[in-house]
Amino acid sequence: MITRLFSFRGGVKPDAHKSESAHAPIAMAPMPERLIVPLRQSTRATARCIVQVGDLVLKGQRIGEPEGTLGTAVHAPTSGKVIEFGLHPLAHPSDLNTRCVVIEPDGADRWIERQVFDYHTASREQALAQLRDCGIVGLGGATFPSHVKLGRGTGIETLILNGAECEPWITCDDRLMRERARDILAGASILRDLIGARRLVIGIEDNKPEAIAAMQAAASNIDGETSVVAVPSLYPAGGEKQLIRVLTGIEIPYGKLGAEFGVQCFNVGTAHAVYRALAHGEPLLSRIVTLTGNVARAGNYEVLIGTPISHLLTLCGPKPDTDRTLMGGPMMGFALPRLDVPVVKGTNCIISASPALFPPPLPEQPCIRCGECARACPAELQPFELYWFSRAHNFGKAQEYNLFDCIECGCCSYVCPSHIPLVDYYRFAKSEIWAREREKSAADQARDRFEFRNFRQEREKEEKAAKLAAKAAETRAKLGDTPAPSTAAKADEDPKKALIAAALARAKAQKEAVQPRNTDQLSADTEAEIAEIDARRIKASLEDPAASGNPPSPDRSPESTP
Amino acid sequence: MIHSPYIRKPASVQRVMFNVLLALVPGIAAYVWQIGAGILVNIAIATLTAVAAEVIMLSLRKRPVMLAATDLSAVVTAWLVALAFPPIVPWWLTVLAVLVAIVAVKHLYGGLGQNPFNPAMAAYCTMIVAYPALMSQWPAAGTVDFATQLHLILGGARELDAVTGATALDALRTGLRANGSVATLLQSNTYGAVGGRGWEWIAAGYLLGGLFLLASRTITWHLPTGFLVGLGVTSGIFWLIHPEQFASPLFHLASGGAMLAAFFIVTDPVSGATTPRGKLIFAAGVGLIAYLIRAFGAYPEGIAFGVLLMNICVPLIDMKTQPAVFGHRGGRQP
Numbered sequence: 001m002i003t004r005l006f007s008f009r010g011g012v013k014p015d016a017h018k019s020e021s022a023h024a025p026i027a028m029a030p031m032p033e034r035l036i037v038p039l040r041q042s043t044r045a046t047a048r049c050i051v052q053v054g055d056l057v058l059k060g061q062r063i064g065e066p067e068g069t070l071g072t073a074v075h076a077p078t079s080g081k082v083i084e085f086g087l088h089p090l091a092h093p094s095d096l097n098t099r100c101v102v103i104e105p106d107g108a109d110r111w112i113e114r115q116v117f118d119y120h121t122a123s124r125e126q127a128l129a130q131l132r133d134c135g136i137v138g139l140g141g142a143t144f145p146s147h148v149k150l151g152r153g154t155g156i157e158t159l160i161l162n163g164a165e166c167e168p169w170i171t172c173d174d175r176l177m178r179e180r181a182r183d184i185l186a187g188a189s190i191l192r193d194l195i196g197a198r199r200l201v202i203g204i205e206d207n208k209p210e211a212i213a214a215m216q217a218a219a220s221n222i223d224g225e226t227s228v229v230a231v232p233s234l235y236p237a238g239g240e241k242q243l244i245r246v247l248t249g250i251e252i253p254y255g256k257l258g259a260e261f262g263v264q265c266f267n268v269g270t271a272h273a274v275y276r277a278l279a280h281g282e283p284l285l286s287r288i289v290t291l292t293g294n295v296a297r298a299g300n301y302e303v304l305i306g307t308p309i310s311h312l313l314t315l316c317g318p319k320p321d322t323d324r325t326l327m328g329g330p331m332m333g334f335a336l337p338r339l340d341v342p343v344v345k346g347t348n349c350i351i352s353a354s355p356a357l358f359p360p361p362l363p364e365q366p367c368i369r370c371g372e373c374a375r376a377c378p379a380e381l382q383p384f385e386l387y388w389f390s391r392a393h394n395f396g397k398a399q400e401y402n403l404f405d406c407i408e409c410g411c412c413s414y415v416c417p418s419h420i421p422l423v424d425y426y427r428f429a430k431s432e433i434w435a436r437e438r439e440k441s442a443a444d445q446a447r448d449r450f451e452f453r454n455f456r457q458e459r460e461k462e463e464k465a466a467k468l469a470a471k472a473a474e475t476r477a478k479l480g481d482t483p484a485p486s487t488a489a490k491a492d493e494d495p496k497k498a499l500i501a502a503a504l505a506r507a508k509a510q511k512e513a514v515q516p517r518n519t520d521q522l523s524a525d526t527e528a529e530i531a532e533i534d535a536r537r538i539k540a541s542l543e544d545p546a547a548s549g550n551p552p553s554p555d556r557s558p559e560s561t562p
Numbered sequence: 563m564i565h566s567p568y569i570r571k572p573a574s575v576q577r578v579m580f581n582v583l584l585a586l587v588p589g590i591a592a593y594v595w596q597i598g599a600g601i602l603v604n605i606a607i608a609t610l611t612a613v614a615a616e617v618i619m620l621s622l623r624k625r626p627v628m629l630a631a632t633d634l635s636a637v638v639t640a641w642l643v644a645l646a647f648p649p650i651v652p653w654w655l656t657v658l659a660v661l662v663a664i665v666a667v668k669h670l671y672g673g674l675g676q677n678p679f680n681p682a683m684a685a686y687c688t689m690i691v692a693y694p695a696l697m698s699q700w701p702a703a704g705t706v707d708f709a710t711q712l713h714l715i716l717g718g719a720r721e722l723d724a725v726t727g728a729t730a731l732d733a734l735r736t737g738l739r740a741n742g743s744v745a746t747l748l749q750s751n752t753y754g755a756v757g758g759r760g761w762e763w764i765a766a767g768y769l770l771g772g773l774f775l776l777a778s779r780t781i782t783w784h785l786p787t788g789f790l791v792g793l794g795v796t797s798g799i800f801w802l803i804h805p806e807q808f809a810s811p812l813f814h815l816a817s818g819g820a821m822l823a824a825f826f827i828v829t830d831p832v833s834g835a836t837t838p839r840g841k842l843i844f845a846a847g848v849g850l851i852a853y854l855i856r857a858f859g860a861y862p863e864g865i866a867f868g869v870l871l872m873n874i875c876v877p878l879i880d881m882k883t884q885p886a887v888f889g890h891r892g893g894r895q896p
Binding site for chain 2: 008009012015093168241252253254256326328330331333334353358359360361362363365366370374379382385402405413414417418419421423427
């Protein structure tokens with residue numbers, strides 16, 4: 001079937017360098033001496049360790065429990081002994097540490113008993129839970145949990161499988177498609193059912209004819225509308241939004257998800273992992289990694305998660321003039337700060353870099369506003385404007401010019417005749433904006449806390465007063481001085497006065513308790529005088545003597561005054 | 563630490579500038595063939611002055627001298643100054659103009675990439691205001707031999723009537739002011755098939771170089787098209803209204819500095835608009851102003867003023883013509 005192709009603007013055509021490793025069939029990487037399995041295997045989520053040092057684990061045994069909505073389970077890639085649980089550096093430009101379980105393989109590679117999962121009868125929720133428990137994340141590099149992506153709804157029109165692999169040097173998806181097309185298609189078929197898609201489109205760059213042929217052959221075996229489409233080789237055709245644009249014409253703006261536009265996109269490796277998880281109950285324990293660049297033997301290996309990069313490099317044999325090791329492709333990858341870091345689920349390629357293959361950038365020259373970057377930008381931004389704004393710390397203006405639509409593909413830096421590291425400026429501006437937003441939200445939180453504290457203090461004060469008023473009322477009740485319902489209501493309004501009233505009542509009661517003793521010794525004259533005074537007081541207070549059964553009292557409680 | 567991308571296209575400012583210089587060669591060759599080799603002397607004077615001024619300014623500004631002095635941007639400015647000026651101006655005028663361009667217009671504003679005005683055109687405007695007589699002496703094709711040209715360039719005495727024919731634009735203008743009609747005026751010896759005799763070949767040379775710049779993706783089609791359409795349509799309107807009083811669009815496009823401006827002047831990226839729509843507006847504006855000055859202003863050629871006036875508008879034009887970015891366009895969904 002013929003699919004009409006669309007195009008995205010911009011893009012560049014760097015030397016593909018696929019031939020170095022594309023011919024090499026996937027080989028199993030030998031078992032390393034120890035596996036360092038990070039518990040952080042998906043974006044923004046770290047699993048909770050459920051094994052202890054000294055435990056014996058089996059291949060596929062769960063060692064990390066998923067936590068949070070973005071969490072996925074982590075498994076032992078082989079059988080062996082847990083020899084350490086602690087912080088290890090992660091393959092990341094920051095060189096930061098993360099919690100890792102270190103396993104010493106026993107060499108037997110003994111599987112845990114795999115639970116057969118029948119995805120034909122399972123509900124959608126059960127299937128998604130199975131994917132989470134099998135640690136399935138996007139293998140294109142972003143490692144976004146697949147069950148979360150799939151959970152974004154059903155009734156999505158189109159499922160896209162991303163086999164573009166547009167970055168130079170990388171061939172892991174190419175080999176996977178050539179060798180395991182049937183499993184990929186089976187996985188795609190499951191994914192299609194899970195999101196209820198009507199059609200399946202597989203996009204592969206036209207520089208991989210063998211992969212296209214293999215996928216086409218496999219596609220003829222599955223039901224439903226399926227097309228394998230050769231897309232023009234133009235970096236970054238494998239960017240999710242770019243591929244969706246090329247295959248469907250739909251443009252997904254920044255901050256929006258494909259699901260909202262009736263399309264979802266998964267990497268071919270992810271589809272393969274989904275198939276293994278749902279049809280065979282196999283958690284994601286390994287992935288295909290391309291080892292290439294300035295090496296003696298470039299190749300593609302199936303590598304256990306947790307295998308140290310340094311161990312892998314012994315397989316390909318970097319040449320003596322290698323000065324750096326890149327993870328990912330040369331356009332968006334990064335130079336590894338150290339080589340004892342483990343392979344993770346997003347590791348698609350390790351490139352040994354030499355100054356000859358990846359020459360150091362030429363000195364930066366002034367921007368001449370030639371607009372070459374704007375012509376190369378697949379997000380259709382004006383990169384040089386963003387550069388001027390970022391350079392001037394004019395971050396508001398940079399955001400106004402859609403800084404956050406930048407996908408950091410590197411096309412602008414690639415073409416810049418002034419050799420300006422443009423992407424670095426955008427990364428800088430973005431992180432500055434994030435930092436400021438964090439600061440602002442921290443300030444907002446502090447203000448909220450302060451305002452709440454004031455509110456709380458005020459509330460406590462009122463509560464205390466109300467309590468006292470209630471106590472006062474109680475006291476009054478004890479004294480038999482039952483205030484009218486209306487006065488009680490007033491007491492609530494004015495607790496302080498109630499408090500005073502209560503104190504006065506107490507004082508009076510005391511006084512009364514004492515008085516009789518005093519009056520015992522009084523003469524009749526004096527008694528008469530007292531009675532007269534009392535009567536005057538009562539009169540003055542306009543208190544109805546009938547209202548109180550007690551002897552005339554000087555209690556001029558405020559609530560009783562009109 | 564170096565971040566991605568780790569690979570770069572083999573491109574450089576030098577390469578861009580070199581392409582521009584290369585594209586000027588056909589025009590210069592036609593110039594030498596039609597008018598004489600004097601222009602080469604002017605180009606040499608301008609180039610030496612420009613590079614010297616560049617080096618001095620860079621060292622005064624404490625900038626890396628070697629990298630910037632070899633980026634060829636000053637050479638491009640120098641060549642454009644020489645080509646925009648009459649080929650027989652005295653040497654000191656060229657030197658002065660280049661100094662204005664490099665020192666004042668370029669470096670005082672912050673050097674390469676920072677100047678809001680086109681240096682060559684700013685220099686042209688300065689000089690035509692300061693030395694209107696010297697800036698108006700254009701020899702017609704075959705009227706002045708190389709020895710005389712050299713003599714004049716080196717500051718020799720000028721017998722004005724003997725050496726200057728008027729340019730096509732100038733002659734037309736003077737003729738029209740004297741109540742001549744376009745048709746009769748264009749039959750005079752000053753004119754060739756479409757423009758000034760001899761000068762039309764030079765214009766063809768610039769056009770050829772411009773096509774090379776387009777083919778090598780050094781420039782985009784927007785700026786030349788915008789300029790040529792702006793000039794052509796405006797002149798066309800007046801020509802249709804009153805063909806006796808106004809020359810045809812073809813004449814205007816082939817005369818004066820129109821072709822040089824279309825492919826080499828308005829295409830200066832630093833001082834011009836940058837968005838696709840902005841480029842069209844900017845260049846069309848230059849064409850419009852150039853025509854208005856040619857037809858109604860005090861100077862025979864108005865491109866330089868048009869460029870400077872439109873340079874002023876660039877920030878506004880760019881701001882108002884920002885293209886929609888990927889996914890924010892609406893209406894591009896199938």
